[in-house]
Amino acid sequence: MADYGDPLVLADLSWPEVDAIRDDVDMVLIPVGSNEQHGPNLSLRMDITGATEFCKRAAAMRNPKLMVAPSMPWGVSYHHMNFPGTISLSAETFGQILVEVVGSLMDHGFERFMIINGHGGNIAPLGNAIVRINEELGPTFVGSAAYFSFADKELGPKFFENEIVGHACQMETSVAMYLAPEIVKNDTLAAGEMTDLTYELRGALQQYGVNVPYRFDEYTRNGALGDARKSTYEIGEALMTSALDNFVAFADDIIDWSPIEEAGE
Numbered sequence: 068m069a070d071y072g073d074p075l076v077l078a079d080l081s082w083p084e085v086d087a088i089r090d091d092v093d094m095v096l097i098p099v100g101s102n103e104q105h106g107p108n109l110s111l112r113m114d115i116t117g118a119t120e121f122c123k124r125a126a127a128m129r130n131p132k133l134m135v136a137p138s139m140p141w142g143v144s145y146h147h148m149n150f151p152g153t154i155s156l157s158a159e160t161f162g163q164i165l166v167e168v169v170g171s172l173m174d175h176g177f178e179r180f181m182i183i184n185g186h187g188g189n190i191a192p193l194g195n196a197i198v199r200i201n202e203e204l205g206p207t208f209v210g211s212a213a214y215f216s217f218a219d220k221e222l223g224p225k226f227f228e229n230e231i232v233g234h235a236c237q238m239e240t241s242v243a244m245y246l247a248p249e250i251v252k253n254d255t256l257a258a259g260e261m262t263d264l265t266y267e268l269r270g271a272l273q274q275y276g277v278n279v280p281y282r283f284d285e286y287t288r289n290g291a292l293g294d295a296r297k298s299t300y301e302i303g304e305a306l307m308t309s310a311l312d313n314f315v316a317f318a319d320d321i322i323d324w325s326p327i328e329e330a331g332e
């Protein structure tokens with residue numbers, strides 16, 4: 068694994084240490100994910116751990132400019148509730164927690180926030196949450212994105228042509244092999260036991276951007292998609308080194324494009 072150095076992690080600091088570095092931090096990264104089933108392939112914490120590990124590596128690449136806030140341990144995962152172990156917040160609770168977390172950090176002088184998401188079910192609630200944060204709290208910057216969306220666009224077709232990806236799949240398991248190998252269930256890696264709905268309708272839904280709140284067991288009987296047995300560390304490394312390089316460059320741009328107004332001027 069590449070040596071990124073040490074990240075700045077809020078929860079590891081004492082309050083005098085926070086006080087001392089506060090003005091050196093340009094953006095706070097807030098990892099959000101989900102405690103939810105990932106078939107037999109990955110442990111329940113994949114989406115939290117993936118987002119957190121991504122944020123830590125990014126923060127290490129830009130220490131002390133980027134700082135990692137505590138990870139949000141739960142997401143909006145109703146659609147995985149038919150599999151044991153999944154925990155879901157309502158969209159309202161999820162958004163309210165983020166509003167209060169950002170509000171607390173703003174009280175301490177932090178001004179830019181990037182919410183780094185590891186879970187598809189959080190996308191719509193996050194859209195609402197960042198509008199609330201912007202309107203109710205008015206930080207200098209708030210944005211949200213999935214961490215894997217920063218990878219170079221040509222890597223998807225290169226590695227996953229004709230593959231069904233999206234959850235507990237070849238892509239996500241490869242990413243886990245790179246970011247957090249301890250959560251990969253190497254002895255039980257399995258292809259998705261996908262239903263006709265996945266083969267015959269999921270592609271069209273994605274092509275046209277149609278949103279249907281299917282539960283995940285309607286797509287796959289074992290909770291996985293595609294074929295995680297084809298996962299490799301090298302695929303995960305290619306996706307994540309690309310995503311990290313792109314993300315930190317993007318963060319530099321956002322910081323330049325969102326100057327903080329000095330109080331009293």
Ligand SMILES: [Zn+2]
Nearest residue numbers: 113114235239
């Ligand atoms: Zn996941």
